Amino acid sequence: MLKSMEKLKVFHVTDQLGNKLSDESLIHYIKQALCPGRKGAGSESVRTCLGRLVGPRDVVVEHTALEMTGSDRPGLLSDISAVLVELGCQVVAAEAWTHNGRAACIIYITDAATGGAISDGARLAHVEEQLENVVGAHHLVAGNAGGGGGAVERRVRVAGPTESRTHTERRLHQLMFTDRDYEEATKVRKTKTDVSIESWREKGYSVLNVRCRDRPKLLFDTVCTLTDMEYVVFHAAISSRGSLAVQEYYIRHVDGCTLDTESERRRVTQCLIAAVERRVSHGLRLDVCTNNRVGLLSDITRVFRENGLSVSRAEISTRGDTAVGTFFVTDASGNEADHKTVESVSKEMGGTVLVINNSPTWVPTKPRSSAAASTSTEDRPRFSLGSLLWSQLERLSSNFGSIRS
Template identity: 45%
Template structure:
């Protein structure tokens, strides 16, 4: 019997072009008096803009201006960045991370590639199990979810929770005191999945696509939340009765025009500036299979203006009105998912099973709804951050805040802040670093 042979591909070929023409990255603190310039020159490849913006966003850097050009097979970007206090980036560790991640080593070593994740029953990510939840939001839902985990003796080591258009999406990393998955833990995982699905579905007639699943691959948490909401079609606004009434000045203005002579569709976005705004927009365009060829980003005080010259991955522009309308709605949704108004609570306590359940129960009993939350664990310390409103979607009254101080402040550090109205003001110090801490947590899983 004759043998058949397929073509041989050298595994080194994938990075050959990068090794022949390695990317160049420079961090320049001399050219501008009020910001740091990050310049990236590289061979173009699909998704490269999102990778670069993701690196800068995960370091909590504020992009005040950017000039993007990736036509003709070469990628050239200039980013004007500051730290969250508006200062130049001078920390050597941060500069070193930028140069390593965006330079030749980052491309050839796989730093920018998706990391292998953990399937239930396997130990590829240490002793952490990743759970993704999506469903219809309601007051007290996060408290019910965390109570299920606490009752089954699972600890929430890290989490990110977003709500939008009456929907909730969560990514949670859980563990317990066991060093490996034994039969008892396997059984508890099955029970947990069943109970979480029941909570998310709510009524038996709720066919809203609610579900709890174990994540198979490794993920960038913020990007995964955008993907979950996009798949859930939250941009259609099917459950507006729970949607927060955002101030008029926070409503984004998204427009799409045609640049016929160059063969591009031009997406223009004007809205209130905030942290990670560019990441959210580029993430959405990338996941919708659009390539950005040129872009200009600038912020003027509290306002931001961003313009993207795009084509679909197949080279086509946006021709139909239906496609344009969908892109507008998806970008608007991506911008508003991270908008928070009202008060934020920052709590710090010794990490333990049931901590998140205890805190969210107190919030629920005081008539508060969580619009966004983050959980991080550093050593033996747990940091929880919550953006809250009352159950009707209105701002929290001061008497409620004082009552919370009395109930929670006795056992853990509690810091209450008014969400800043200016993009120049940093959000609560820890929450802005949630994704970076999660990235650090995932990095520990790999070692």
């Protein structure tokens, strides 16, 4: 019984609107995806209640992947996509993040002429070289603007189709972590993410608490970051109340050590704040649905650029003859974009464009009572989510098995 309890993981989940799951096909997909040993696990896509597709498209294994990191600047995505068109490449999916003056994107491409993956080594090397020139453009200016005067690192990597490819969003976290986007995160602007680390010497754990605004994929972002930093989670308690999410982790490093030094704690704190805020969307949201064609991403981003708009985050995918994308845009200075400009751009792009103003990335569940609504969740005193569970289970075991990520 104790052995089974050590492996028990309980998740209370809702759909994207905060409601109980009722779609049997989605429930079946989740069960299949959580048990990869089952035949056909996760082999088909499922459409969620908001019309989004969930499925294997998150890891595009049959296409050539381009990974890029560097200094963020207005028009960067436009320059990249324009070069790809010139090189005879067609974008089938892409995702781009910006954070703390840095940018990372992963673009999946095919040969525009054949529609298949690009396997010629010489051609891939040429694509990589040309993109390196684009990502490296203006990097000296960006470096001087930061006050350091040193070289700003940028990186372009082309990878052919592979079955072992990492999930796209997790790979973006890894790219930005390697790019050290977290180093000045707490100094650039005041953060709404609170991270604290305490020691529980009696059990040999470090207790990590994260308090921030709730949103989809928050747990994914924090757990992936801890795993990539080589920390093992032995126990976790996660809760969301209204717009607030509280996460509590009992962790050790893979070598069995806890977070004992101030420098290590500061680094973990900075990295988790960055992991939470990389996905936070800044600017107006534009949802685009139009006919797919070669050069579509280049045309859309060119329209943004010509109208003085900058892309802070983007997600693009294609399904047959249809292309869908979500873009968060600001003005060239990173401030709120002018509404008239955005409306003009949406008309110029063609297709179906939905402009969403100040749309939250997460629609919280309504409070259970008026009394709950009158009390701000953020103002409530700190509490330990894990303490209740520990008090019940500690008498049964002096240790917990690790949660393998």
